[in-house]
Amino acid sequence: MDHIFKSLKEQNVNPGLLEAIAQFREKYPVEENLKRRINVPVLPYYGRDTFEMAAAALLQGENILLTGTKATGKNILAENLAYVFGRPSWNISFHVNMDSSALIGTDTFRDNEVQLRTGPVYDCAVAGGFGIFDEVNMAKNDAVSVLHATLDYRRILDVPGYDKIELHEAARFIGTMNYGYAGTRELNEALVSRFLVIEMPAPTEKTLTYILTNLFPDFKKEGLKQISGLFLDLQTKANNNEISTKPLDLRGLIGALKTVRAGLAPRRAIRMGIVNKSFDLFERELVEDIVMTRIPESWTPAEIFGAE
Template sequence: MLDFLKKEGIHPHLIQELEQFRSAFGTEPEVANRIRTPRYYYYGTKIWEEALSALLCGEHLLLTGPKATGKNVLAENLAAAFGRPLFNISLSINTDAASLIGSDTWKNGEVTFREGPVSQSARFGGFGVLDEINMAKNEALAVLHEALDFRGSIDVPGYDRIDLHPACRFIATMNYGYAGTRELNEALTSRFVVIDMPPISEDYLAKLLRSEFPDLSPAWNTQFCRIFQELQKKCESAEISPKALDLRGLLASVRLIKKGLSPLEALRLGIGNKIFDPYERKLVDDLFLIRVSEKQSAAELFQ
C-alpha cells in the first residue's frame, strides 16, 4: 500500500507519518487475519490526502456520496494503509445496540459477554467500517456517541468500560436516496469528519481497468471508460435511474468478456439486465450498441 501511495503522488509528509503510525502500533495475533490486502485500489490523490490527514489526527470519517464513488473501496484501502485489522459492520433497520457492542452468551457454564464488532474494533485498535450508517435507527447508533467523542470509551451495561485503543478508527459510509435510509442524527454527524466522495473520473477509471485487466487493449480500455462516463451523464440528467451506474457491474462485464462471452452480452448481463424499466433498459442498450458491435468477439479486446 505504501508503494501505491508513493506512486500516486501522496504528500511525503503524510506517508512518513503513516509509517510512524504503523511502527507505533502492533496487532494482536488473534486478529492478524483481519489485515487484508485490498482487492481494488482507490484512485484519487486529493481524497487520499484528506482521509489520511483526518485519520492521522485521530478523527473518524464519514464518507458520503452517490453510488459507484468507491466509498467501501477507500475504507478498505485505508485500513490496509494503516496496517489495522478491519471490522465490517453492515447496518440495517434491524440493527440494535447489542449487535454493535455485544450481548450476553452462555459459555463454560456461565454467562459471559460476547463482543460485537464495535467493541472488538475498540479493544484491538481496528478500523470499524459502519456500512450504510443511515439505514440504522438513531437509537441503535447512540451507543457510538461516547466512543466517537473526546471520551473515547464504551460503557457495557452490567460489565465494564472499554477504552478505545489509540489506533482505533471508525469509518462510516452512506448513500442518499436509497430505500430504507433516513436522516443521520446531528449529534452523531458532528462526531465525524465528512468527505463527499466525487464520481470516479475517466482517468482514474482507466487506471483501475489497467490494474485489474493489464491485457485489455488501450482502445477498449478507453471504450469502457466512455461507456461508464455516458451512463454517469444520463444518470445526472435524470434520463435513467442510478441502477445503471454500476462500477461493479462494469468490472464483472469485462471479466465475462475475458472468459469468452461476447462484449455486448457481457455488458447486458453486468449492467443492462439490472434495469427493470423497459424504456430505461432500451436507452442503456442503445448506448452499448453505439460503442460495441453485435458481431464483436471477446478475443479482439485483449492483447
Template sequence: MHTNYNLPKDITNILNTNQRTDDNTFQELIRQGGYVPPHTDLLIDAISALSMGKNILLKGPTGAGKTKFAETLSNLFHQPMFNVNCSVDLDAESLMGFKTLAYEDGKQVIDFVPGPVTSAMNGGTFLYIDEVNMAKPETLPLINGVLDYRRTVTNPFTNEIITAEEGFNVIAAINEGYVGTVPLNEALKNRFIVIDVPYLEGEQLKELIQSNTRLTNNTIIDLFVTLSSDLIRSVAQGKLSEEAASIRALLDACDLSSIIPPKRAILRSIVDKLEEEREKEFVKNLADTLF
C-alpha cells in the first residue's frame, strides 16, 4: 500500500493483510485512541483514505462521536491536530491567521500570527474542521486548493503561497439538517471521502461506558444501554430530536449516576437540554420505565 505517513508498523501490517477486524493489537490501538467504532471497517476505511493523502468527512448525528473519532485517528497516526470550529462568524482570519503589532529590536513591526490552516499546512499535521456546514458558503472556498491535489493556498493577508508539508491532511465533520447549517456545495463535498458515523449501541456502548465514565454498577450500565437503544429508535421514528440520543449526553448521565440517582442524572444530562415539553415528558417516561 502506498502511504504518505510513517504509520506504526502494526497498523501498516493490518492494512496490508486480511487480519483487520479480529486483530487484537489493532483493537488495543483503537481503545487507546478513545473511539470504539460500531464497525471496525469504519476505522479501517478512514485510515486507508488518510494513508493515501485523501481528506475524510465524518457524517453523523450529534453526539455520535465524530470528534472523538478524529482524535483517535490523530492518535493512531501520531499526528498533532489543529482545530477549526465553524460558525456563521467564521472568516478568513479564523482560518488563516491575522496581522498584529509586535516589537523587534525595540522597533514596532507588523507580525503575522498563523491560524489553524496555515499552522497545519506548515507543520505537516492534521486539520480538523468541525461542523463544516455551519460556515457561510462564501468562506470555505478560500481553502478549496488546500483540499485538492494542489495542497496550496494563497494567504490573503501576506500574499504568500503556502504549500502543505508532507503529512498534512484534513478531517471534517458534519451534522446534516440542523438549524443554521447549509448544504455543502458539490465542489467542496467532492474533495472528501465520506465516512458515515452511526450511534454506538449494544456491547460497544457498554464498553464505552465502562471505560469512559465513573459508573461501575453493571446492572445500571445495562439499563443505560437499553435507554440509549430506546432513544435511538425513537429518533428514527421521528418521536424525538437527535439531540435526545446524543451518546455524549448519555455518558454524562452515566457519570452523574455514580453519585446521584440515575433518573436525576438523566434529567440534568438529557431531558433539560430538550426544547419541547412533549419530548421532555417522553424521555422522562422512558427513564421511569427503566429505573
C-alpha cells in the first residue's frame, strides 16, 4: 500500500467508499499505453469530508467543480482522485484565449489530407480518463459551451466537421476555480449546473499539522506550533478584513520552510514566502508585526527542524 492509500486509511475515509473505488478500478482496467498517464501524487490530500464528497460524486458518474481560495489543495485533491480511481489524467489549463478547438482538436494537414489532431478533452473522453479543467473560470464562456453535451447525461463530444463520439464510461471531469482571483470571470449557470460543486475548506490547525509534518517529518514541536499559529493568525485577520488574503499563502509558507531547510533564518524565509506577498506597504508592516509575535528574529533553522 503506498502513501496515498495509507493516508486515506489514516484519515478514516469511509471503507465502503474505498471498496466501491476499488471495484471501479477493477471494472475499468487501463490499457498499457495509457499507464504513463497515471501519476502518483507527491502529496496525499488531507481532508476526509471533502475527499468523501468528491469520491461519492465521481462514483455516481458526476463531474465535480472544486472551488476555493488559493492553495486550498484543489489540484492536489484532483490528482489524488485520478490516482485513487486508477485513471489516466489530462491536465487542461483554461485561459482567456482558449477556444473550443484547443479542447477538442484542430484540423491539420497530414499524409496529403486534412486530419483531426485531437485535443486533450477528446483524448481523455476516449481513454476514460479524468480531465482536470484547471482554473475553469479563466476561459470565455463560449469556448466551454461546446462541452455542455460532454458534461451532462448525454456524455457525447461533438467534433465539428467530424463525428460525434461517446464518452468512455470511466471518463470524468474535475474543474478547479479560484473565485475572485484577478482575471477570473463568472461561470455561466449552464456550465455550473453540470458539476457538483465542492467548496474547499480553509485549513485548520489539524490540517496544517498534517500537511507540514508530512512535508517536513523532523519539524520540531514548538516550531510547528508557531508556524501553524502564524498561518492561523493571518487567516483570522484576513477573515476580519484587517488584511487581504495575499499574505495568506500556504504555498508560500511551504516554499519558505524549504529555504529554512536549506539554512536560511526563519524570519527571512517568512519574509519571502508570506510578508512580501503583500505589495501594500501598510499591510506589509501589519503582517510583519504578526510574524514578529510568532517567530523571534533570533531563531535559526535549528528552532524549526531537527531531532528533539
